[in-house]
Amino acid sequence: MSSESSRGGLEDLLAPARELETLIVVLRDFDSPGGPESDPQSDLAEVLGEFIIADLVVVEKRLEKLEERSRKPNFDDDDRREQALLGEISGHLESEKPVSSFPLDDIQRKAISGFGFLSLKPYLAVINSGEGGGNAVEAELSSVAGTEVLSCKALNEFEILQLSPEDQAIFLEEYGIQSFSREPIISAAYQTAGRISFFTAGEKEVRAWTIRDGTVAVDAAGEIHTDIARGFIRAEVVSYEDYIENDGIKGAKEKGKFRLEGKTYAMADGDIVEFRFSV
Template identity: 35%
Template sequence: MIGIGIVGLPNVGKSTLFNAITKAGAAEAANYPFCTIEPNVGMVTVPDKRIDELAKIINPQRVVQATVEFVDIAGLVAGASKGEGLGNKFLSNIRGTAAICQVVRCFDDDNVVHVSGGVDPIRDINVINGELILADMETIDKALEKNKKLLVTKNKDVMKLVPVLEKCQAHLNEEKLLKTLNLTDEEKELIKVYQLLTIKPMIFVTNVSEDDLATGNEYVEKVREYAKGLDSEVVIVSAKVEEELQEMEEADKEEFLESLGVEEAGLNRLIRAGFKLLGLQTYFTAGVKEVRAWTINIGDTAPKAAGVIHTDFERGFIRAKVASYEDFIKYSGWKGTQEAGVMRVEGKDYVVQDGDLMEFLFNV
């Protein structure tokens, strides 16, 4: 699956936000519905000050940062699950993503048309979630119809699957997202093949005016309250501000953000939140040729981490030399951490921590 799908009703600022995220201007942004038809995909660098600090110590020939993928998907309208607007196309595009980023309009502007006639973020979220629920209901109903017929075969997998599908069906019939249903890891694995929409991790981006960027507003508070029930994060962004920032020099950006009462661009927070939403974390390798951030899943062991460099590293893994980022900075590199006794040697069962500095020993 590709990364994070940016979704929302038409004219909430999705494509403007995507353009700012990718700094590529690849997504058309205009003041009319269905401006985005084919999904635009952008690989985005994950802002991480740690890699800059590592580079100061190592002075490498090059620095390579971690990336995360964002996808700008066409605006959805009520009735999408029945084919309204770009319905089926929207749903198939989002089905291929690993997580959902819902952009919600939280600003008043008579010059920007709202597809529903007025600003109401919770109504907008419910429209999107309602369509996702209806799409999942259709998927589950078809799966149940097929698998119930197979129960007569006494197939063990089918006998395990049907009760899970029935549990999902009952939950969806209550108009609830599957991400709020208490499923075991085994049950999630059984239904993984269906690429259900409402089970995906979700984050909400509240698109506000420039004046509300630092503190938010009453619309944002409503979204925050709603997101609590889904255990989802809320990020405040002003798509208009982010668009303006892309045209500025670095020094001017800092001054502009300071004048707005914020320390960093909202997009930086969004990209980091998206990285976390996907269950990803970073470890580093640091040598004179290259300082690099490597992307792995949270909970990955040392051999898995080695495998993202090269599959041979995972197959032939023997052990890893490890130092925490904090110790690496404190003692100025590998030599200092070894002399201070804080550099460790870890084996195959070691679970990599975010920010670890690692070197691998392996059999070719």
């Protein structure tokens, strides 16, 4: 296989990841029959290198199209700016550096957002120790990776999840697993992506809504319906901790834990909210 076709195959394999906001890189820390010895740190470096190569392929393809377009009369200033920026990014990638380390202002970041550069995306690493204990140390790998590192025993956990709740507790203890890893991994993925959730709780339905961290109340209301944002009056808010501690909304209201917040209130992760509005 030629290097060009190899690169094309890599791009096809990684293309779906370009649509994601954050990535989870799973690293093997167990022996595989007939395979090389596990080395999570080396594997992580290889994966991040593949991201750089895949991004370089995308940039080169776009620069080729811009070069062709530059010979036509409809080649405008926006095209020239894009060509110049991508030319600089291409050199950066060729130096085996990720797009995340390339200095970008807000306008430039928005201009390249459509490419879904893999080496620009935030990521977290998960060490899968298989059935065994594994030898990788999370703290050591985290210092090298520059991101959060979690661990799991994927095969053990998968098998335990097929059991009844009573049997699950027995086997979790036997394998030395304090709790399933899926919850902390999901939580870490949300944090890495800069996302939080708030809840609306009615008599018939409780629903979670995902928003960006730092979203204010009126914009959060708009995630539910634009009419709520347009006619926003106030948000009645109780924290998740107060909700649990006081046995729900009724108890939280009786204890005075509900707060009245305005449009500019920055939503907190786990907030339970009732929006008041008029249209």
